[in-house]
Amino acid sequence: MPRLNVGTTAKVRMPATSANLGPGFDSLGIALDWTDEITVEVTESGFEVEVEGESADVVPTDESNLILNAVLRGLEELDASVPGLKLTAYNSIPHGRGLGSSAAAVVGGALAAWKLAHPVQEPDRRRLSLMAVDFEGHADNATACMYGGLTLAWGQYENQAHVMLRVHPRLRVMMFVPETPVSTARARSILPDRVPRADAIDNASRAALLVHAVQDDLGLLWAATADKLHQDYRAELMPESYTLMKSLRSEGYAATLSGAGPSVLVLGSDRHLDALSDVNAEGFRRHALHVGAAAAVI
Structure with a gap:
């Protein structure tokens, strides 16, 4: 296993993502033009982690750091080793808000590992995507982060696959982000193992319609x-977010929980979303966003 030279450096930019988009549970994901950046440098020994920006006071700076672990996993996958690493993370994506921060960390670490091991080769995104999904566990977020745009993922493990969906040129996103996070694991654990057949049928039809709406008819987004x-099952964990989502939907906006929440995502045309600047959403920060690009070595 070749050992990389001290001083070898990789810098990566990764987008925030939103999964589900309502009915596309664990399959649909969209990248946003809201990014984190990391720099990874090979050092003589040990592991050093510095975090700046969002959640800098709570993100681990020891060997349990998620990005560091993703880099090391990636290097192992690529048959490369290092004497030590210094990781510097520049965070702007809030953690625990349903914005794909963990997927960004893992995808960023995987791409950084590739750059360190193969500095002149284009990343094998298929290989790195499978690794990221295996490590992070959420194909919807990880795929959208790795490839950018709007993605539809299915399958598991080596059979995991995706397609990129065309996006209507006028599609925009408004994100309402609360101050208080909610654990994704907790938000998943509250879901039932079985749902009524009528609900499953309704969701299947809505998800199919959503694929059409985001490409060709924004008027069908609601x-x-x-x-x-x-x-509905997650309402008790994030009552303010659920109330905001339902209120926005009652006014005709295509509002959903972003991923497992608690952020609230609204899809629509730029003209339609302009009116959201007047909506009363106390306790939430608003972010007007576009569809984002893929994670990339910079």
Whole structure:
């Protein structure tokens, strides 16, 4: 196993992502133009982690750091080793808000490992994506982060696959982000193992409609983003977010929980979303966003 030279450096930019988009549970994901950056440098020995920006006071700076572990996993996968590493993370994506921060960390670490091991080769995104999904566990977020745009993922392990969906040129995103995080693991654990057949049928039709709406007919987004599989069950964990989502939907906006929440995502045209600047959403920060690009070595 070749050992990389001290001083070898990789810098990566990774987008925030939102999964589900209502009915597309664990399958649909969208990248946003809201990014984190990391720099990884091979050092003589040991591991050093510095974190700046969002959640800098709570992100681990020891060997349990998620990005560091993703880099090391990636190097092992690529048959490369290092005497030591210094990781510097520049965070702007809030953690625990349903914005794919952990997927960004793992995808960023995987791409950094590739750059360190193969400095002149284009990343094998298929290989790195499979590694990221295996490590992070959420194909919807990880795939959207790795490839950018809007993605549809299915399958598991080596059979995991995806397609990139065309996005209507006027599609925009408004994100309402609360101050208080919610654990993704807790938000998943509250979901039932079984749902009524009628709910499953309704969700399947809405998810299929959503694929059409985001590409060709933004006027169908409200109908296409209705969900019966996960959002109602999560209401007790994030009552303010659920109330905001329902209020926005009652006014005709295509509002959903972002991933497992508690952020609230609204899809629509730029003109339609402009009116959201007047909506009362105390306790939430608003972010007007576009569809984002893929994670990339910079």
